[in-house]
Amino acid sequence: MDDHPSxxxxxxxxxxxxxxxxxxxxxxxxxxxxxxxxxxxxxxxxVRDLEARMPHGCNAGEALEYLRKRYEGRGVRxxxxxxxWAMRTAPDLGFLLQKETVETRKLSRxxxxxxxxxxxxxxxxxxxxxxxxxVSVSRGTIDxxxxxxxxxxxxxxxxxxxxxxxVVTPTFxxxxxxxxxxxxxxxxxxxxxxxxxxxxxxxxxxxGQGDDDRDEEDQPELFED
Numbered sequence: 001m002d003d004h005p006s007x008x009x010x011x012x013x014x015x016x017x018x019x020x021x022x023x024x025x026x027x028x029x030x031x032x033x034x035x036x037x038x039x040x041x042x043x044x045x046x047v048r049d050l051e052a053r054m055p056h057g058c059n060a061g062e063a064l065e066y067l068r069k070r071y072e073g074r075g076v077r078x079x080x081x082x083x084x085w086a087m088r089t090a091p092d093l094g095f096l097l098q099k100e101t102v103e104t105r106k107l108s109r110x111x112x113x114x115x116x117x118x119x120x121x122x123x124x125x126x127x128x129x130x131x132x133x134x135v136s137v138s139r140g141t142i143d144x145x146x147x148x149x150x151x152x153x154x155x156x157x158x159x160x161x162x163x164x165x166x167v168v169t170p171t172f173x174x175x176x177x178x179x180x181x182x183x184x185x186x187x188x189x190x191x192x193x194x195x196x197x198x199x200x201x202x203x204x205x206x207x208g209q210g211d212d213d214r215d216e217e218d219q220p221e222l223f224e225d
Contacts, residue, residue, distance in 0.1 A: 024057030027066065034063045035087075044084030044170060080179045082170045091177060110141045115150060119172075119181050123154035123165030142166070150175070 050060035068078040145151045150172040154165035
């Protein structure tokens with residue numbers, strides 16, 4: 001048996017020292033870092049952005065999962081918004097902050113219908129929106145949704161004329177507490193948020209009938225899965 005110490009090449013020793021210099025902080029410390037960034041950020045933050053801010057070797061995804069579980073059942077939750085993460089008030093406690101943070105803004109019927117079509121058919125062109133609605137879409141309707149940052153321009157379609165498309169934004173998802181466009185609010189939620197008049201569209205009635213001839217509950221959902 002050889003009692004002499006084994007030989008370690010210089011390059012292996014240098015690699016070992018370099019690795020120790022960049023050893024990641026404990027996961028508990030990484031969790032605190034993620035918490036600090038999310039708390040101070042006004043916008044949702046992606047895992048990539050978190051890892052760019054954190055020390056070398058950190059696993060932001062794992063730290064996020066620990067933090068999310070820690071906040072379960074608390075007044076503030078760690079939620080996913082698209083491909084990013086944010087800290088948000090628990091849904092059942094939103095009424096406590098309503099007066100300070102919520103600004104009621106109603107959308108026109110045309111805007112709601114246009115938004116619904118974009119959410120369910122994205123990416124969708126203006127011509128396709130008009131075809132689905134059966135009427136033309138005014139420039140003001142699109143401009144309003146763009147101004148609210150609920151929709152944005154998507155990729156141009158590979159069709160004659162290369163028309164632009166529209167898609168919903170993370171701001172839209174964040175407003176309704178959604179992870180993705182697959183889980184959209186119903187008509188009742190829009191009314192509760194003050195974004196829709198409690199009146200069915202004229203097109204919902206058969207010819208010759210008025211508002212009183214149809215129960216509001218029979219109106220089809222605009223945001224129905």
